[in-house]
Amino acid sequence: MEMLTFFKRWFKPRPGPQEVGDALVRKMLLSLKVTSLDELTCEDTYALLDQFAELVANGEDAACLMPLVKQHLDLCGECYEEYEALEQILVAANKPHPKL
Amino acid sequence: MNRQRNSDQNYETLYSGSLPESFPVVKIPKKTSEASIKNARIPHILRSQSIIAAMSDRTNEQWLSDLKNPGPQREAALADLHALVLQAMPYALSRYLSPDNPQFNALAEETAQETLLRVLDRLGTFEGRSQFTTWVYKIAVHIALSELRRRRWRDVSLDELLEDADGQPTEPGWMSTPDPGPEARAEQRDALERVRRIIAEELTDKQRNAVIAIGIKGMPMEEVAKRMRTNRNALYKLMFDARLRLKQRLENEGLEVEDLMNLFEA
Incomplete structure (x- = not known):
């Protein structure tokens, strides 16, 4: 079965312009808007994520101080999800805990 | 699905x-x-x-x-x-x-x-x-x-996900006003066709599949990477290369991304 899929894929003609759907065009254009020569990879961003999240939690202008991290987070959904979850923890950890 | x-x-x-x-x-x-x-x-x-x-x-x-x-x-x-x-x-x-x-x-x-x-x-x-x-x-x-x-x-294969790809091309309408007028409509159609051609020519199958799976179908990069037998970092780089190539090609053809977006938003 896997072999069949492999051959099907192998002999599938390369998509022409008529097969490039609107969703793909739109996605590409939107992502090109924030594309630049200097971009961090997911690994680079992960290495700086704790620092970035702390800046945000402390009310600093993290986007200005670490613009490449901000740019990556704008482009990468998964890194953004991880940043957001981390931020949720930091916000909760800074909240005063009510006495029982 | x-x-x-x-x-x-x-x-x-x-x-x-x-x-x-x-x-x-x-x-x-x-x-x-x-x-x-x-x-x-x-x-x-x-x-x-x-x-x-x-x-x-x-x-x-x-x-x-x-x-x-x-x-x-x-x-x-x-x-x-x-x-x-x-x-x-x-x-x-x-x-x-x-x-x-x-x-x-x-x-x-x-x-x-x-x-x-x-x-x-x-x-x-x-x-x-x-x-x-x-x-x-x-x-x-x-x-x-x-x-x-x-x-x-875990139960979603990449082939299954890419089966219906990203839909068939339609008249430009996803960002346009209901009736931009015949001239603007022709201009939009022409620009969209040029962008479609450039995407079809510049993106490799792997890049195209990655963009559709991640950007349109919403499969996490990590999961797409596993199915493509690579890692998240390499996949990001693959998509980054695709974006850079497209951007360069659009610029070479005198098409600015901002202008294209504005054209469809107008």
């Missing part, structure tokens, strides 16, 4: 319930060892200020020194980290999994244990640019969300 999600959506359907006002604090047994942490079942969840205060009192240097060498200090530090990660999980997963969900406790415990192992393994890479606990939370978040993504997408 129900497992697919749009890139704008999240796992929110898995989450139902509200968060506690403060961290639920796990009661730590007095005598702990690495083995006991690994095998520990968390007996109850309580709220208390004192444990949090005690655990947060360590400086980065103290965390590192406590964790560096085996012994009672390391065991105590590990037990504290274990509790901190468990406390943090309801907040980290608030958009994805409710603490009331039967899967929650097992995932939190699995995450805490895996986090401790990874922290010990990577202790030398901590550069002190953040609080040590923030660094640990970052690791825990990555482990927990990766596991959630893996579970959510």
Whole structure:
């Protein structure tokens, strides 16, 4: 079965312009808007994520101080999800805990 | 196909319930060892200020020194980290999994244990640019969300996902006003055709599949990477190269991305 899929894929003609759907065009254009020569990879961003999240939690202008991290987070959904979850923890950890 | 999600959506359907006002604090047994942490079942969840205060009192240097060498200090530090990660999980997963969900406790415990192992393994890479606990939370978040993504997408193949690709091309209408006028419509059609041709010519099959799977179908990059037998970093680079090539080609053809967007938004 896997072999069949492999051959099907192998002999599938390369998509022409008529097969490039609107969703793909739109996605590409939107992502090109924030594309630049200097971009961090997911690994680079992960290495700086704790620092970035702390800046945000402390009310600093993290986007200005670490613009490449901000740019990556704008482009990468998964890194953004991880940043957001981390931020949720930091916000909760800074909240005063009510006495029982 | 129900497992697919749009890139704008999240796992929110898995989450139902509200968060506690403060961290639920796990009661730590007095005598702990690495083995006991690994095998520990968390007996109850309580709220208390004192444990949090005690655990947060360590400086980065103290965390590192406590964790560096085996012994009672390391065991105590590990037990504290274990509790901190468990406390943090309801907040980290608030958009994805409710603490009331039967899967929650097992995932939190699995995450805490895996986090401790990874922290010990990577202790030398901590550069002190953040609080040590923030660094640990970052690791825990990555482990927990990766596991959630893996579970959510485990039964979806890339072929299945790409079957209906990204739909057939239609008249430009996804960003345009109902009737931009015949001249503007012709201009839009021409621009869209040029962009379609450029995308078809510039993107390799692999790049095109990656963009559709991640950007349109919403499959996480990590999951697409596994199915393409690569890693998340390499896949990001593959897509980055595609974006750069397209941008360059559009510029060479005298097409500015901003102008194209404006054309369709006009």
